Amino acid sequence: MRSVASGTVMVSERDCPSGSFSHTEFYDWLHPELRAGAAIILEAGDQNLAAVAVHxxxxxxxxxxxxxxxLLLAISRPLLRSAEAARLFEQAMERERSAAAIVSRSGDVACVVDEQLKVKEANARAESEFQRRKVVSMRAGKFSLSAYDINGWLADTLRLWAAGVEPGTTTRVFFADGAYQIGVTRLPRGAGMRSLFSGGPLFLVIVRDLSVPAEAGTVADLATAFGLTLSEQRLCExxxxGHSLKEAADMLGxxxxxxxxxxxxxxxxxxxxKQSELIALLGRLL
Structure with a gap:
């Protein structure tokens, strides 16, 4: 079954007649009502196989x-669509968990917003600052800064990213009752699919008070957020x-x-x- 293309119906008495192994232990073990049948395997992405058999x-x-x-051919397409929808739903759930893991980092104001700046998730520091309203606030569910020119820059940056255009800069320094740095990055999404929860791409916004020493982030924190394995984490490190890919390979053996x-x-x-994009992303989040 695994050797044929997804969606191919295999019929036992046509493709693997029971007579070819009728005197084997396996055949004798089978109940008489299970000695013939047809089956189909549907593949919805790597490692997502569904087998449907009738005996x-x-x-x-x-x-x-x-x-x-x-019958199996008739139901194969609806079943495959359902399996694909389940796979995409699982990916969306994983992205939501990744966003929550990144946001939970302490020290800085961090929240996840959609392209309209609606807040989807915020850490404790952000919630506290929303109440104070000195630097950041949440108005009608939308993220806002007291520096209005930065608000415009942030909105334009998200619009560019949502349109598939890489913005020229993703960090800015501004002054509002002190000196702050704001950084924004697009959160991962699978195979171009728009989030099932937000209706669009999601973005991580981090606001850092430059007068306070930042807590050091680690690649391990981001590895958890992005679902990286230990070996992938070490390569990122x-x-x-600054090592090249070949140098990293040699050092990792x-x-x-x-x-x-x-x-x-x-x-x-x-x-x-590409590698430069990965380094820029990790550098912005650490």
């Missing part, structure tokens, strides 16, 4: 084979230290091809497309 006795094979095959494959997986998980 019947050999005495019914002649009359059942064609009808069961037609090497790249952040892995083949260059393994490092390239590992980096490709990291790109997918972080929604980046």
């Amino acid at each position: 019947y006795g050999l005495d019914r094979a002649d009359s059942y084979d064609r009808h069961v095959s037609e 090497m790249l952040l230290l 892995i083949a260059s091809e393994t490092a390239r494959h590992r980096l490709k997986v990291i790109f997918q998980k972080t929604d980046t497309h």
